[in-house]
Amino acid sequence: MGFKIGDKVIYPNHGLGVVEKVEEKTILGTTCGFFHLRILSNETTVLVPVANVDNVGLRRAITDEEVERLFMLLGDGKIDNHQNWKGRFKDNSDKMRTGSIYDMADVLKSLTFLAKSKSLSFREKRMLDRAKALIISEISEVMQTTAQAIEDRVNEALEKCFMTKARNTQRAVARAASAKAAPAKAAVARTATAAPVVAKQRQARAS
Numbered sequence: 001m002g003f004k005i006g007d008k009v010i011y012p013n014h015g016l017g018v019v020e021k022v023e024e025k026t027i028l029g030t031t032c033g034f035f036h037l038r039i040l041s042n043e044t045t046v047l048v049p050v051a052n053v054d055n056v057g058l059r060r061a062i063t064d065e066e067v068e069r070l071f072m073l074l075g076d077g078k079i080d081n082h083q084n085w086k087g088r089f090k091d092n093s094d095k096m097r098t099g100s101i102y103d104m105a106d107v108l109k110s111l112t113f114l115a116k117s118k119s120l121s122f123r124e125k126r127m128l129d130r131a132k133a134l135i136i137s138e139i140s141e142v143m144q145t146t147a148q149a150i151e152d153r154v155n156e157a158l159e160k161c162f163m164t165k166a167r168n169t170q171r172a173v174a175r176a177a178s179a180k181a182a183p184a185k186a187a188v189a190r191t192a193t194a195a196p197v198v199a200k201q202r203q204a205r206a207s
Contacts, residue, residue, distance in 0.1 A: 061142055075160035
C-alpha cells in the first residue's frame with residue numbers, strides 16, 4: 001500500500017500518525033525507502049521501511065462509513081470469552097498486533113466485560129486501556145470531534161453490548177430448560193391419553 005506525505009495512518013500499537021517525509025537511507029550497504037511518521041499522541045517520530053509496510057500492519061485511518069460499522073460491532077452482544085488466561089492473553093495480543101480497529105474492538109469488548117466480574121491482571125488492564133485509547137483517538141480524528149464525546153459513545157455501545165449478551169444468555173437458558181422439560185411433558189401427555197383406554201379395556205374384560 002502506498003502512502004504520501006500528509007496521509008494519516010495507523011501504526012499498530014502506536015496509534016494515529018502522519019506521514020511527514022519519505023526518504024531513502026543506506027544501512028549496511030543496502031538502500032531502503034522509509035516513511036517518517038509523526039505519532040500524534042506523543043509527538044514521537046518512527047521510521048517504517050517502505051518494503052515492510054504490510055508486515056507491520058500500517059494502514060490508513062478508517063472512513064466515516066467504517067466508524068458506523070465499528071459502533072455496530074461494539075454493540076452487537078457478541079463477546080469472545082476465553083476462560084484460560086494464557087489463551088486469552090495470546091489471542092488478544094495477536095489481535096492488537098494486526099492494527100485492525102475491528103480486532104481492537106473485540107479486545108475492548110472482551111476485556112471490559114471480563115473486568116465487570118473480576119480484577120484484570122496488570123498486563124490485561126494495560127491492554128484494555130491501550131485498545132480503548134487507540135480506538136477513541138482514531139475515531140475522534142476521523143469524526144473531527146472531541147475524545148470525550150467519542151469515549152461517551154464507546155461506553156454507550158459497550159453497555160448496549162452487555163445488555164444484549166445478557167438477554168441472549170437468558171433466552172438460551174430458557175430454551176435449554178424448555179427442551180429438557182419437553183420429554184417429561186410428552187410422557188405425561190401419553191399417560192393421560194392412555195388412561196381412558198386402559199379403563200375401557202378393564203371394563204370390557206369385567207363384563
